[in-house]
Amino acid sequence: MQVCDLLSWWSEVQMGPPDPILGVSEAYKRDTNSKKINLGVGAYRDDQGKPYVLSCVRKAEAQIAAKKLDKEYLAIGGLGDFTKACAKLALGDDNEVIKSGRNITVQTISGTGSLRIGANFLSRFHTEARDVYLPKPSWGNHTPIFKDAGMQLKAYTYYDPKTCGFDFQGALNDISKIPEKSVIMLHACAHNPTGVDPRPEQWKEIADLKRNLLVFFDMAYQGFASGDIDRDAWAVRYFIEQGHNIVLSQSFAKNMGLYGERVGGFTVVCKDAEEANRVESQLKILIRPIYSNPPMNGARIAATILNTPDLYKEWLGEVHGMANRIITMRELLVANLKKEGSTRNWKHVIDQIGMFCFTGLKPEQVERLTKEFSVYMTKDGRISMAGVTSGNVGYLAQGIHAVTK
Amino acid sequence: MSLFGEVPQATPVAVFKLSNDFKEDANPKKVNLGVGAYRTDEGQPWVLPVVKKVEKIIVADNSLNHEYLAILGLPEFRSSASKIALGEDSPAIQENRVGAVQCLGGTGALKMGAEFLRRWYNGNDNTKTPVYVSAPTWENHNAVFSNAGFEDIRPYKYWDAEKRGLDLDGFLGDLESAPKHSIFVLHACAHNPTGTDPTHVEWMQVAEVMKRRKLFVFFDSAYQGFASGCLDKDAWAVRYFVTQGFEMFCAQSFSKNFGLYNERVGNLTIVARDSDNLKRVLSQMEKIVRVTWSNPPSQGARLVAITLNTPELFAEWKDNVKTMADRVLLMRASLQAKLQALETPGTWDHITQQIGMFSFTGLNPKQVEYMIKERSIYLMASGRINMCGLTTKNIDYVAESIHETVVNVQ
Numbered sequence: 001m002q003v004c005d006l007l008s009w010w011s012e013v014q015m016g017p018p019d020p021i022l023g024v025s026e027a028y029k030r031d032t033n034s035k036k037i038n039l040g041v042g043a044y045r046d047d048q049g050k051p052y053v054l055s056c057v058r059k060a061e062a063q064i065a066a067k068k069l070d071k072e073y074l075a076i077g078g079l080g081d082f083t084k085a086c087a088k089l090a091l092g093d094d095n096e097v098i099k100s101g102r103n104i105t106v107q108t109i110s111g112t113g114s115l116r117i118g119a120n121f122l123s124r125f126h127t128e129a130r131d132v133y134l135p136k137p138s139w140g141n142h143t144p145i146f147k148d149a150g151m152q153l154k155a156y157t158y159y160d161p162k163t164c165g166f167d168f169q170g171a172l173n174d175i176s177k178i179p180e181k182s183v184i185m186l187h188a189c190a191h192n193p194t195g196v197d198p199r200p201e202q203w204k205e206i207a208d209l210k211r212n213l214l215v216f217f218d219m220a221y222q223g224f225a226s227g228d229i230d231r232d233a234w235a236v237r238y239f240i241e242q243g244h245n246i247v248l249s250q251s252f253a254k255n256m257g258l259y260g261e262r263v264g265g266f267t268v269v270c271k272d273a274e275e276a277n278r279v280e281s282q283l284k285i286l287i288r289p290i291y292s293n294p295p296m297n298g299a300r301i302a303a304t305i306l307n308t309p310d311l312y313k314e315w316l317g318e319v320h321g322m323a324n325r326i327i328t329m330r331e332l333l334v335a336n337l338k339k340e341g342s343t344r345n346w347k348h349v350i351d352q353i354g355m356f357c358f359t360g361l362k363p364e365q366v367e368r369l370t371k372e373f374s375v376y377m378t379k380d381g382r383i384s385m386a387g388v389t390s391g392n393v394g395y396l397a398q399g400i401h402a403v404t405k
Numbered sequence: 406m407s408l409f410g411e412v413p414q415a416t417p418v419a420v421f422k423l424s425n426d427f428k429e430d431a432n433p434k435k436v437n438l439g440v441g442a443y444r445t446d447e448g449q450p451w452v453l454p455v456v457k458k459v460e461k462i463i464v465a466d467n468s469l470n471h472e473y474l475a476i477l478g479l480p481e482f483r484s485s486a487s488k489i490a491l492g493e494d495s496p497a498i499q500e501n502r503v504g505a506v507q508c509l510g511g512t513g514a515l516k517m518g519a520e521f522l523r524r525w526y527n528g529n530d531n532t533k534t535p536v537y538v539s540a541p542t543w544e545n546h547n548a549v550f551s552n553a554g555f556e557d558i559r560p561y562k563y564w565d566a567e568k569r570g571l572d573l574d575g576f577l578g579d580l581e582s583a584p585k586h587s588i589f590v591l592h593a594c595a596h597n598p599t600g601t602d603p604t605h606v607e608w609m610q611v612a613e614v615m616k617r618r619k620l621f622v623f624f625d626s627a628y629q630g631f632a633s634g635c636l637d638k639d640a641w642a643v644r645y646f647v648t649q650g651f652e653m654f655c656a657q658s659f660s661k662n663f664g665l666y667n668e669r670v671g672n673l674t675i676v677a678r679d680s681d682n683l684k685r686v687l688s689q690m691e692k693i694v695r696v697t698w699s700n701p702p703s704q705g706a707r708l709v710a711i712t713l714n715t716p717e718l719f720a721e722w723k724d725n726v727k728t729m730a731d732r733v734l735l736m737r738a739s740l741q742a743k744l745q746a747l748e749t750p751g752t753w754d755h756i757t758q759q760i761g762m763f764s765f766t767g768l769n770p771k772q773v774e775y776m777i778k779e780r781s782i783y784l785m786a787s788g789r790i791n792m793c794g795l796t797t798k799n800i801d802y803v804a805e806s807i808h809e810t811v812v813n814v815q
Contacts, residue, residue, distance in 0.1 A: 008677060008678035008679070008682040009526060009621070009652050009678075010525065010652070010677060010678070010682040010685060010686050012525075012529075013525045013689055014685065014689075015684070015688050016685075016688035016691060016692050019476065019691065019692075019695055022475075022695075041473070043472060043473065051470040051472050053470050053471060057471070062464075065460065065461075065464055068452075070449075070450035070452055071450065071452055071456075071664055071665055071667050071668060072442060072450050072666055072667060073442065073660075073666045073667050074667050075421070076418070076421070109697075109698040109699075109702070110698070110699065111699075112696075112698055112699035113697070113698045113699075116697055116698070125409060125411075125412050141696070141699070144692075144695065145696045148696045253473075258471050259471055259472055260471050260472050260473050260474050260700070260702065260703035261471055261702055261703060261704060262700075262701070262702045268409070270409060271409070271410070275409055275410070275412070277414070278409070278412045278413065278414045278415075279409055279412055281414050281415035281416075281417065282412055282413075282415050284415065284417075284418065285415045285418075288418060288512075288545060288548060289516065289545060289548035289549045289551075290509075290512070290516050290552070290697065291508075291509035291512050291513040291516065291669060291698070292509075292510055292513075292545070292669075293667070293669070294509075294669070295509065295668055295702040295704070295705065296667035296668060297702065297705070298702065298704075
């Protein structure tokens with residue numbers, strides 16, 4: 001074999017650091033301790049700690065298989081049956097936005113893909129402002145996505161570490177100072193990583209505060225937070241009612257358990273149908289050089305569920321079931337911590353909502369929990385409640401108590 | 406006032422607009438020779454028999470679920486896909502210097518490669534590195550690289566319209582005059598849109614110049630197996646370049662050869678100098694994947710992995726691929742024979758000399774317009790036709806239409 005050159009093209013390529021969230025799962029996999037617990041990635045587990053394939057998903061798959069469909073390319077914007085249903089799910093069947101055709105909803109590569117398309121779209125067309133304001137803290141991947149798309153990241157106060165709750169006044173203060181036309185990211189429900197959501201009356205005040213911010217909702221947990229689809233979408237719908245023409249990212253990874261199928265949607269609420277048309281044409285131009293058109297499998301499953309009444313009903317029940325199990329685990333964890341003798345205030349574990357809990361643990365405590373107890377979680381103290389089971393909650397409480405007493 | 410008041414209406418992507426126009430045409434004799442997807446002799450999409458079989462296997466396997474794949478994708482898919490491109494016994498694979506990133510189709514693989522090169526090749530974030538794409542090339546190549554940030558995308562001479570073949574001298578000339586370290590996007594086989602591939606000897610000449618001038622090799626392999634009907638034959642160029650010691654990328658698509666178009670199954674194969682360089686490259690690829698789609702879709706990759714890793718299924722797949730390639734070859738031979746029989750002015754040997762799904766007919770834009778408007782035969786403005794759109798039932802109509810067009814329209 002001849003060599004072109006003694007040096008490699010890649011000699012100067014640095015080793016990239018492991019992903020802070022996905023890296024946790026990888027470390028967990030390497031651990032040989034039989035008591036190990038993975039509370040890293042937000043993927044739902046049943047009470048046996050196993051991945052849960054929804055029954056409505058299996059049924060939808062069987063229905064789809066029987067239809068013997070072809071595998072022709074989808075349109076750039078994705079499967080029509082999916083995108084229509086996706087918008088309806090978020091905005092409500094009777095929403096005036098949908099009726100007037102002033103939204104454009106495209107199928108995306110789950111939530112990440114949706115945020116990325118959104119970021120690219122804003123970067124290209126929202127030229128009056130480059131700043132995206134994220135809540136402090138936010139999902140770890142928000143920052144690199146927007147940065148890579150050419151936007152600048154700023155933050156507004158959100159989480160109060162003293163109460164492990166929402167710093168409402170702090171948020172209002174910061175948001176009121178955000179320059180006009182800036183983009184503000186709001187987590188529609190089940191805030192990631194804190195699990196802390198504003199109450200409806202607090203959402204109302206936020207919506208009223210600044211009229212001329214571009215609101216970007218990230219809704220990755222619709223149904224998963226309270227167990228109720230409409231309740232979880234309340235903030236999104238309220239903002240639109242109040243006249244905010246929002247952009248919205250949706251994921252079906254968690255609420256339909258379709259993680260690896262990459263099912264998501266990106267919606268732009270426009271002034272009217274004509275504008276929606278123009279925006280759609282530009283979204284296609286953005287999508288085509290990334291992956292041409294989206295994957296069919298997951299979208300078809302989601303569309304089948306959303307558009308088939310008894311499957312839809314079954315789905316609502318299953319989402320409710322998953323949310324309930326999480327709520328039960330929250331209660332069990334607190335009860336077990338008390339049993340261990342912990343005197344700390346763990347009320348926030350129950351008050352927080354959705355898949356994640358911001359325990360309030362400090363990085364050193366997290367490190368101990370991982371090293372000494374093989375409990376895997378992110379350094380910020382976030383745990384995925386979905387990884388907690390009635391079988392491991394006692395051990396978890398032991399560990400948490402041990403590092404916090 | 407809307408924030409998006411100034412957003413202009415974008416022109417639609419040509420190939421998809423063509424399909425739309427075809428759909429709306431009421432002429433019962435209409436023929437779609439546009440989009441690059443395989444069709445049976447009944448003009449229908451074809452889900453490969455092996456694919457149907459494997460889908461049943463997947464559905465029946467209760468141990469499978471819909472969990473996230475790793476950022477770089479399904480390991481058994483990545484390694485088996487790379488083996489397809491480089492060969493089972495590739496020394497580079499044995500030397501542990503081949504890696505891969507599962508991507509969304511061939512487009513996604515090109516995208517990941519482009520993003521990586523912009524960040525890490527020829528300096529850091531060097532957006533000025535020239536990227537050369539063939540003249541003509543797949544219309545999305547340009548956009549993939551420019552969206553990745555490259556500012557200087559240039560054509561390299563490739564198609565000789567007059568002689569209806571490869572402009573080798575022009576190609577070699579552009580390789581010689583390209584700035585060092587320029588990136589060249591090469592079509593591994595079945596060049597899109599011309600169907601014209603370099604011969605082995607010509608590839609060797611290309612490789613020699615690229616090595617000497619330190620040009621980066623980026624193969625686009627969207628039709629392996631589809632061109633000649635033989636996987637190894639279609640991979641000759643890619644494998645030759647590996648033996649020449651290049652560090653290179655190969656963007657693979659399984660859309661056509663597996664008929665998995667809408668499942669978005671692609672693989673970026675990376676050949677590095679050694680495993681240490683490879684490791685660092687892959688770690689940086691992860692960062693790019695994470696901010697684009699986090700992790701790739703599982704269904705299609707699982708399907709391909711099961712097929713490639715199960716001997717009887719692998720054999721069946723190769724057979725299915727040969728079926729498709731053979732039908733295309735038959736249509737080429739038929740069309741050429743009919744045009745000769747009609748004594749259509751011009752020479753039509755290029756139809757059987759060209760390879761793969763596409764043929765560059767040589768029809769000019771006016772002639773193309775005539776074909777569409779007067780005959781309801783839809784083809785790209787470049788004169789590119791998809792051979793898969795031809796069937797034993799429509800080939801006479803198409804041949805007669807080409808004849809009429811060439812005679813009446815100049």
